[in-house]
Amino acid sequence: MNTESPQVRLPISTYEALAAMIDHSLLRPELTEEEVEQGCRLAREYRVATVTVRPADVDLAVQWMRDSGVLVGTVAGFPHGSAATAAKLYETRDLLRRGAREIDMVINIGKLLSRRFQYVETELSQMAAACHESGALLKVIFENAYLTDELKIIACKISTRAGADFVKTSTGFAPSGATLEDLRLMRAHSGPSVKVKAAGGVRTLDKAMDVYAAGADRFGATATASILDAWRDKLRRAAQPGQ
Numbered sequence: 001m002n003t004e005s006p007q008v009r010l011p012i013s014t015y016e017a018l019a020a021m022i023d024h025s026l027l028r029p030e031l032t033e034e035e036v037e038q039g040c041r042l043a044r045e046y047r048v049a050t051v052t053v054r055p056a057d058v059d060l061a062v063q064w065m066r067d068s069g070v071l072v073g074t075v076a077g078f079p080h081g082s083a084a085t086a087a088k089l090y091e092t093r094d095l096l097r098r099g100a101r102e103i104d105m106v107i108n109i110g111k112l113l114s115r116r117f118q119y120v121e122t123e124l125s126q127m128a129a130a131c132h133e134s135g136a137l138l139k140v141i142f143e144n145a146y147l148t149d150e151l152k153i154i155a156c157k158i159s160t161r162a163g164a165d166f167v168k169t170s171t172g173f174a175p176s177g178a179t180l181e182d183l184r185l186m187r188a189h190s191g192p193s194v195k196v197k198a199a200g201g202v203r204t205l206d207k208a209m210d211v212y213a214a215g216a217d218r219f220g221a222t223a224t225a226s227i228l229d230a231w232r233d234k235l236r237r238a239a240q241p242g243q
Helices: 015-019 033-046 055-064 085-098 109-113 117-133 149-162 180-189 205-213 224-239
Strands: 022-026 050-053 071-076 102-106 137-141 166-168 195-198 218-221
Touching (some): 022 033, 033 055, 050 102, 055 071, 085 102, 109 117, 117 137, 117 149, 137 149, 149 166, 180 205, 205 224
Parallel strands (some): 102 137
16 A cells, blocks of 8 residues: 655645635534634634535525635535435535535445445545536545545545545544544545545644645644634744744
8 A cells, every 4th residue: 555655745834825724614513503603704804715514504604704705615414424325416406506615525434334336436426526517626525434544545546536626534523533644645545636635633733734744735623713823923933033
């Protein structure tokens, strides 16, 4: 298996570059609408890539994020991935019609573990086509906590063939989240057009830099403010040597 580190990446040097890696996550089931609105305001203030909300919150989030430059993302087949393909497609098309621009879909974990690879690839191909027809992106969540390295590699290859835009480590609801080893593995075995997203456990600036170095292009975060505040402080200190 090829688990070599990705090629050395140029260091992140601006506020905008790090903010553009963040999907601000508002997926916890106990969040109130008021808390979702506060999260959307935070995403707007910090100018992140997306705010990722629960499906029932998409309509409100689209209103709250209008003219912000921050896209609205949401989830499908979440968090277990076990819905039938037709249900995932209906949910996705409905969410796209409502204004979601990125869909984080959980792969059918049981089918992948059962080595029903054609089922998985057919589903992902249909999901990618539905997203792309609306000008949206598809992120495929593997839930690596349940997979062997062999199945992670197979999932990367299937996602690449199916036309996915991102492969993603986890939902944040499984026993473990993103690991640097998994990110390196996923980067090494995904096609060059496929990006990698880390999810689960990215709560500090140091961790954000670690997942970037390991190959992540995006990461989900709830600690967005503290990460970006720490980054601003670091950039400010670097611009004022000797102080």
